[in-house]
Amino acid sequence: MTPVILAGLGLLLAGPVAGALARATWPAQVPRAAIVLWQSISLAAVLAVLGAGLSLGLRIVTHPSPSTLEIVAHLLVMALTLLVLARLVWASVRVAVRTRAARRRHRMLVDLLASHDGTDGAERQAGSCAHGIREMSGLRILSEPTPLAYCLPGLGRSRVVLSDGTLDHLDRAELEAVLAHERAHLRARHDLVVEAFTALCEAFPRLVRSRTTLQQTRLLIEMLADDAARRRVGAGAVARALVTLAGARPPEPVAGLAASGQGTVARVRRLAEPEASRPVLSMACYLASAAILGLPTVAVAVPWLAGVVEALAR
Amino acid sequence: MADMSRLGSLEREVMEQIWSASKPISVREVHENLARNRDIAYTTVMTVLDRLAKKSVVRRIRDGRAYRYEAVATKDQMVADLMHEALADAGGKAGRQAALVRFVDQVSPEEAKALREALEKLERRGDAR
Numbered sequence: 276m277t278p279v280i281l282a283g284l285g286l287l288l289a290g291p292v293a294g295a296l297a298r299a300t301w302p303a304q305v306p307r308a309a310i311v312l313w314q315s316i317s318l319a320a321v322l323a324v325l326g327a328g329l330s331l332g333l334r335i336v337t338h339p340s341p342s343t344l345e346i347v348a349h350l351l352v353m354a355l356t357l358l359v360l361a362r363l364v365w366a367s368v369r370v371a372v373r374t375r376a377a378r379r380r381h382r383m384l385v386d387l388l389a390s391h392d393g394t395d396g397a398e399r400q401a402g403s404c405a406h407g408i409r410e411m412s413g414l415r416i417l418s419e420p421t422p423l424a425y426c427l428p429g430l431g432r433s434r435v436v437l438s439d440g441t442l443d444h445l446d447r448a449e450l451e452a453v454l455a456h457e458r459a460h461l462r463a464r465h466d467l468v469v470e471a472f473t474a475l476c477e478a479f480p481r482l483v484r485s486r487t488t489l490q491q492t493r494l495l496i497e498m499l500a501d502d503a504a505r506r507r508v509g510a511g512a513v514a515r516a517l518v519t520l521a522g523a524r525p526p527e528p529v530a531g532l533a534a535s536g537q538g539t540v541a542r543v544r545r546l547a548e549p550e551a552s553r554p555v556l557s558m559a560c561y562l563a564s565a566a567i568l569g570l571p572t573v574a575v576a577v578p579w580l581a582g583v584v585e586a587l588a589r
Numbered sequence: 590m591a592d593m594s595r596l597g598s599l600e601r602e603v604m605e606q607i608w609s610a611s612k613p614i615s616v617r618e619v620h621e622n623l624a625r626n627r628d629i630a631y632t633t634v635m636t637v638l639d640r641l642a643k644k645s646v647v648r649r650i651r652d653g654r655a656y657r658y659e660a661v662a663t664k665d666q667m668v669a670d671l672m673h674e675a676l677a678d679a680g681g682k683a684g685r686q687a688a689l690v691r692f693v694d695q696v697s698p699e700e701a702k703a704l705r706e707a708l709e710k711l712e713r714r715g716d717a718r
Contacts, residue, residue, distance in 0.1 A: 370687065374687045374688050377688035378688045378689070381671070381674065381675075381688060381689065383644055384646070384667065384671050385671065386597055386600075386601075387600060387601060387604055387644075387646060387667075388664065388667055388668050388671060417668055417671065417672065418668065419668050419669070419672050421672055421676075423672060423675060423676065423691075424691070424692035424693075425675055425689045425690060425691040425692060426689065426690050427688070427689050428689075428690065436675070436689075438672070453692055456692060457690075457692065460690050465690065466687065466690060469687055469690070470687050473687045497693075510711060511711060511712065514707070514708050514711050515708065516692075516693075517692075517693050517704070518701075518704045518705060518707075518708045520692060520693050521693045521694065521695060521696045521700075521701065521704060522695075522696060522701040522704065522705075523695075536694065536695075536696035536697050536700040537700070538694075539693055539694060539696050539700065539704065540696070540700055540703045540704055540707065542693075543704050543707040543708060543711070544707045544710075546707075546711060547707050547708075547710045547711035547714065
């Protein structure tokens with residue numbers, strides 16, 4: 276029974292459960308807890324599928340007198356399971372290496388091409404603003420009229436990059452909103468969360484909901500950073516910065532744009548509501564995360580392990 | 590660390606020299622320009638140019654027994670390329686977009702309308718600063 280239960284659980288989590296969570300509107304009220312829930316669901320699904328394969332494959336060990344066919348079949352299942360695991364590990368390594376290489380090169384170019392503290396670009400916009408942002412280390416301003424704001428994460432080497440166009444389009448409070456938002460990303464290393472889901476998505480691109488999962492967690496992370504900025508400068512400034520920068524250039528016709536555009540609308544609508552404090556909802560979310568990860572382990576894996584140990588000891 | 594940032598600002602200065610030169614420039618010329626307002630060793634300039642060549646932002650051109658250096662692109666072009674890379678959208682490769690985190694993505698005209706409406710609603714509520 277163990278393999279069936281585990282496989283069923285894995286599919287349930289990766290399919291309907293992830294789907295329902297993606298459609299739900301409440302995660303936006305508790306972004307932090309919802310991110311934990313997404314992580315828990317994904318990890319539990321992966322572990323359940325791996326567990327199903329391993330328990331099925333290892334069954335041969337406890338079999339009293341296996342035929343050759345049975346041995347081959349079980350070895351095949353084992354090999355398949357290990358292949359899934361190898362694929363996941365390989366994708367994680369590949370994403371980590373590629374991300375860091377791209378980041379390193381981008382950071383090198385930004386450092387070379389930017390003015391360092393925005394004094395030459397920002398001063399004409401607002402002296403006080405340049406004064407406010409100069410104290411921030413890792414800020415780079417590119418002389419480019421296209422408005423753009425992003426951050427390059429990295430331990431001790433992070434950068435926040437703005438363009439002259441951004442300084443031209445935003446007032447002081449809006450600029451502070453952008454900076455607070457980016458600082459929140461960098462401080463909490465949100466990129467690591469995204470990286471893990473990127474690896475999952477790359478390892479199993481056609482896994483039922485891996486792309487949805489990636490998109491949803493990305494959006495929740497943006498909302499989390501929006502909240503940090505809102506607490507600093509108020510919801511109005513954050514929303515105005517979002518709307519100004521999102522509509523500053525005509526969009527390029529590329530796939531996936533619609534989803535991110537919808538996400539931006541959701542972010543601004545969310546800012547229009549007073550910041551919700553939902554301790555019960557977030558606590559429920561954390562408990563569910565712990566249960567999703569913990570219950571299968573306790574209820575399924577432990578008896579199975581005990582069975583294996585017992586059979587081996589005999 | 591202080592040394593690294595000093596090298597970094599030196600690299601930027603050297604790049605500015607290369608960008609503003611009308612033709613490939615020699616180590617000696619860069620050194621002469623920099624040495625006008627500071628004390629700097631010739632070998633330091635050589636090291637910096639070597640680093641820049643390794644980063645593929647300048648090209649080395651053989652000139653007799655020495656090298657001359659030129660930028661692989663104008664500064665404006667390089668900024669434009671960098672921006673283009675930063676804008677490469679979510680439709681692209683997943684790993685590329687994990688490198689940097691954008692504040693906000695571009696939206697379609699319909700979404701821009703929805704955004705403005707949501708903003709109006711927020712401003713009407715009056716808690717906008």
